[in-house]
Amino acid sequence: MTRLVARLLLAVMIFPTSILFFFILMVLVSGRGNPSLSEVVVVWATTLTYIGLYWLWLWRNSIRWTMGRVVATAGMSVGAIALGLAAYLVLRKQAQIPEEPAAILGGVVTPIAWVIGTILLWRENDRERAARLAKLSEATVACPLCGYNMTGLHDTRCPECGHHPTLQEFIASQHDSPDREMART
Numbered sequence: 001m002t003r004l005v006a007r008l009l010l011a012v013m014i015f016p017t018s019i020l021f022f023f024i025l026m027v028l029v030s031g032r033g034n035p036s037l038s039e040v041v042v043v044w045a046t047t048l049t050y051i052g053l054y055w056l057w058l059w060r061n062s063i064r065w066t067m068g069r070v071v072a073t074a075g076m077s078v079g080a081i082a083l084g085l086a087a088y089l090v091l092r093k094q095a096q097i098p099e100e101p102a103a104i105l106g107g108v109v110t111p112i113a114w115v116i117g118t119i120l121l122w123r124e125n126d127r128e129r130a131a132r133l134a135k136l137s138e139a140t141v142a143c144p145l146c147g148y149n150m151t152g153l154h155d156t157r158c159p160e161c162g163h164h165p166t167l168q169e170f171i172a173s174q175h176d177s178p179d180r181e182m183a184r185t
């Protein structure tokens with residue numbers, strides 16, 4: 001399994017593990033009785049912190065933290081919390097659902113909105129992708145035998161070790177890493 005595949009599988013696991021985390025906390029906080037509204041709020045705050053840390057840890061090496069992206073992520077996080085509150089109020093007023101179940105259900109909106117928001121904000125834009133691919137192709141033009149950087153040469157003969165592969169051998173040697181293949185997508 002490549003690292004990228006492992007990370008995608010861990011990404012899929014964020015919601016099931018969050019649900020488990022939420023219910024374990026709920027049982028710990030409220031015991032056998034029905035939870036109070038403040039208990040539900042505390043459990044949600046802790047669960048949202050877990051989700052935020054899990055997601056940031058998972059994608060820590062894949063996000064380019066520009067100033068614009070930091071500000072947008074902070075604003076989007078506030079918006080996701082506001083959406084959860086709005087969902088709570090709709091469930092309370094429109095659907096006449098009691099406080100605690102309305103808080104449990106309404107709170108679900110925040111992590112879903114936040115994770116979708118991070119996917120949209122953290123993915124690389126066209127300029128970042130072009131820069132990454134340019135860097136990648138630069139790095140791959142190397143002698144298959146000694147690794148000498150052959151960028152800009154017109155011949156496959158290595159000036160360092162004298163190895164002279166055919167074009168086919170040369171190209172094949174540049175694409176041997178599955179991680180590198182995945183990085184191109």
Ligand SMILES: [Zn+2]
Nearest residue numbers: 143146158161
């Ligand atoms: Zn060489």
